[in-house]
Amino acid sequence: MVAPAVPEIHEEEELFVAVDARTESLQSLRELGPPDLVYLVKQPKANSTRQTGVYHHVTGIDASSSASLAAYVNTLTFSPLDKTHKVVSGIYCCYNAFSHLDMRVEVKIPGSLEAYCIDEHGDKRVATEALWLETFLCAVLRAYLYADDGSGDAIKKIVGVRRFNPVTNTEMEHKFLDAAEKLFFLGRQLSSDPETQVPNTVSNHLTSGILKYIYTTGRYTSGINLFEKLRTRDVEVSSLLARVQIMADEEVQAVRLMYDALQDVPMDYALLDCQANFCQSKGEGEMALECAKRAVTAAPSEFSTWARLAEVYVGLEQWDLALLTLNSCPMFTYQDKDTPRMPQPSRIMLPILSESILDEIDEGQPxxxxxxxxxxxxxxxxxxxxxxxxxxxxxxxxxxxxxxxxxxxxxxxxxxxxxxxxxxxxxxxxxxxxxxxxxxxxxxxxxxxxxxxxxxxxxxxxxxxxxxxxxxxxxxxxxxxxxxxxxxxxxxxxxxxxxDPDPSHSTYTQFRNxxxxxxxxxxxxxxxxxxxxxxxxxxxxxxxxxxxxxxxxxxxxxxxxxxxxxxxxxxxxxxxxxxxxxxxxxFSPKAMRGLLKLYEKRNDTRGMLGALIRLIAWQYRWYSEFSPELLYLVRKLIEDEGAVKVRSIVQATNLPQPVLDLTHQYCQLCATFRSSGSDA
Structure with a gap:
């Protein structure tokens, strides 16, 4: 697999300013933390006195040990685009959102490696195995939850981020889900989606990341096994298990599970919301209404329960009640994802890898x-x-x-x-x-x-x-x-x-209702x-x-x-x-993503693949080899049409072979995970 090109943001006046800025920002982090920071010190091969600092951001790198992060830094020592400089040292920074520490690995080339962590006050601490386990899990969650959806919005938000797939085979999946199982009940420490007011056992960034992974890859059995084990420790996990069973078309088991679990926890709002959503999907509005009303009673301060009730009223065409319910929704200030706060760079180098060059994407761009x-x-x-x-x-x-x-x-x-x-x-x-x-x-x-x-x-x-x-x-x-x-x-x-208050409100006759x-x-x-x-x-x-x-x-x-x-x-x-x-x-990724919806609606396989090839190439052009949404769409096409047909249509497209190979990589990933249709 060809790695994306390496963007370089230069600091020529003073070294390590970007690393210092990251240290200063640690106190203000509220979510999963910003993408990992990789900082390199370069010097000309002919002149060993003048040094330059360059950096970029990255997600999806295996952060389970100092060795794996050092290995990534070592891949950057030989640049085909810059043959006049050599890398003499590097720092890899990866945020641990569980313990609010920045894990760092300093690499001297050639020579030593030092691993340590920095707390919110800028003090050094010892990096233990337990901290590396937390850091690994945070790195996987960031790669999934901070990824681009294909529209380019996330890519345009932060300059110079390389995005990799954190789970490329079943061995890495086992490692990820094993870490998730060990740290599952600490998940509420990681904050949650902006629609959730108070993170809890089943609603936080960890559970969102696990569900997104299962949804993207179709690894339902792995998800069911994980949540069944966790359910023995806490019955509230039933709502997550039911959601995965519904994804996997095991609806009978899901309904039975929800019924049994509600006997134990009758006011579990996540289970009631899951029930309401399921009834709604089956066109059973009245049944969904009862579940949604009960969920609101169980969690009146959560936005999601009120929003579901309003949605049900919309489905039932009870517009007045839908508006009244919407009016009752508790609204929360939006907490954006953590982004790096970097000083103004002296210059930015954004190279293009030849494998991602496609004329129709580059033509007409300003x-x-x-x-x-x-x-x-x-x-x-x-x-x-x-x-x-x-x-x-x-x-x-x-x-x-x-x-x-x-x-x-x-x-x-x-x-x-x-x-x-x-x-x-x-x-x-x-x-x-x-x-x-x-x-x-x-x-x-x-x-x-x-x-x-x-x-x-x-x-x-x-x-x-x-x-x-x-x-x-x-x-x-x-x-x-x-x-x-x-x-x-x-x-x-x-x-x-x-x-002064008037004890009698009877005069306001027309406001009675x-x-x-x-x-x-x-x-x-x-x-x-x-x-x-x-x-x-x-x-x-x-x-x-x-x-x-x-x-x-x-x-x-x-x-x-x-x-x-x-x-x-x-x-x-x-x-x-x-x-x-x-x-x-x-070319516009947002417009192409919109066009992709048209092809989906028409079940136009060739149109969908044509749009996907271009979106994947554009993503790769901006250093992203991985988008969960695009992987999901490729997987669903393979599930519906079979891998042989999908590969044949891609190959028959009149585009450069290196560009087609980028889409073939997504198809290969589906084969690695034995997705339905990948052996056909």
Whole structure:
């Protein structure tokens, strides 16, 4: 297997500044830690006095011992791209999120090796076998949970990261799952997904990583064996075991397991959520509803239980209850993945390996110094594109409702279930002493207001801002076709009133069955309005240009943004149209990933493989030989079509052989793990 090229970020003024910056950042790490840092000291072969520091980041390297990390450093001593310098020493830094230590291996070339760890205060400690076991497990989890999904978003976030597959054979799998078993009940120390408020035994980065590994590779038997062993120690693990059994199509065993486990722990919200999800997948909405309601009762402070209940109501087309449930969701500030905080480098070298060169990927890409694509201001300010965590999931639920019933009906439902600002003011004028505690009566579930930036606080777009994306002046018609939502009465406004409380609330007759809307949900409506407004302008202009037989021009970046916009609003065909227009200008991994969904929908094997070959080549071009999502798609194709057919279609593609070999590596990985269809 050909290794990706080695990016080099240079420090020419002062050595080890990047290592010192990593040491200083240890106190602020909250998740699994940043990618591993590899720092090399180089000097010219002809001049031994002048030294230069270069570094890059890496994930997926075996971090089970100092020897394995030193072995990686040794692979960097001979660079085919730099024959005038030699590496004289190197430091490999790998974060241990269990013990909050940075494990380090210093290698002198030729000569010595020193292994130690640095704590949050910058002090040295001894590296023990127990610490190496924790570090190994953290390295595997980072490789899976911090990997790119094929769209290029993760790759573009941090410059110069080499990404390797941490588990390339069954021997490494055994090593990984054995470490996971030994440290399983310490997993809650590793934090969790942003949708989980409090990490617990079955909801943390360790369990997420194990499930993602099983889902990606299809190694269901290994996962079932692991969770069956752990279940004997804690019945709560049943929810994880049931999820893997459902993945493996062992649904009868999963249902029986969930039933038996709930006899022992009747209020286990993870099990109840698993039940609700299973019933929902089978079209049994009423059964899912009962499970989801019980899960909310079991864990009222968790976002996932409320989100599941809202999802079930959407499935049952009970739009008013879906909105009320969404309003009750506890929202959490988004905690992003740990990223390296490095000083400004003197220069960056991003070499291209010949094996990953593909003309259609490189053609049309902006060169260094070229001006950026023009993007209309209205497209830049779409706040929904930046949503993460709980706000992203809540927004997705709101767009599902809007796609199902339309914007006008959504506004009507909103005004039926929430107190609107205007009606509150009108009603309040007729009451001599407005009630301070109105919120207690009108808002069934009281949630504290979240003033963080993540809440999506935006000013509602006014009519004056409704500028056409092409400046044609057609926005007036669009404005009248999409009604701007009026403000609802925010709960904190009512609760913070300074007036004396009125013991009698009977005067507020029309609020008897209404709730106060949380500010964050009100903001989501405004953001959705802006999304719909820009989308409608785009589609109106497109229709006008076609009518006049004129070409509708946008930059590649604008087409990419419009594709994402249409996808967010569940307009699948329109998103594909935008992505195809983007690809017509130049290659974009995000647009190609969108096109891949079209081929999946049509069961177009050749189209899927054509897109996968290009995505794999692009990933390799940016030093990533491993993407779990792309591996999963290759595995599913092999499962459906057979390895021989998949390999034949790849080989018959009219692309350079080294590029095709990169996809063959993914196919070989499926054969190594004996995936279904790989022997056919």
């Amino acid at each position: 060169k260094q110094g070229d001006p950026h694509d023009y993007v209309h201001p209205s497209l830049r300010k779409l706040h929904a594109a930046g949503y993460q965590g709980t706000f992203l999931k809540a927004y997705n639920l709101l767009t599902k409702i809007a796609a199902a019933i339309g914007w006008d009906q959504l506004l009507k439902t909103r005004s039926e279930v929430f107190v609107m600002e205007e009606e509150y003011r009108v009603e309040r004028q007729h009451v001599p002493k407005p009630a301070q505690s109105l919120g207690a009566e009108t808002n069934g579930v009281s949630i504290e207001d979240d003033d963080d930036d993540d809440s999506g606080s935006v000013s509602g777009p006014g009519p004056a801002e409704s500028a056409s994306t092409n400046g044609n002046g057609d926005e007036t018609n669009v404005e009248s076709s999409i009604e701007r939502p009026e403000q609802s009465m925010a709960s904190e406004v009512v609760k913070s009133g300074n007036d 209404k709730r106060l809307c949380e500010r964050w949900l009100d903001n989501l409506f405004m953001v959705l309005y802006e999304d719909l407004r820009i989308y409608t302008i785009w589609r109106t202009e497109m229709a006008q240009f076609r009518q006049q037989a004129m070409e509708y021009k946008k930059s590649a970046t604008e087409w990419e943004i419009l594709g994402e916009l249409a996808e967010r609003l569940h307009h699948f065909d329109e998103s594909i149209e935008a992505y195809q227009s983007c690809l017509g200008i130049r």
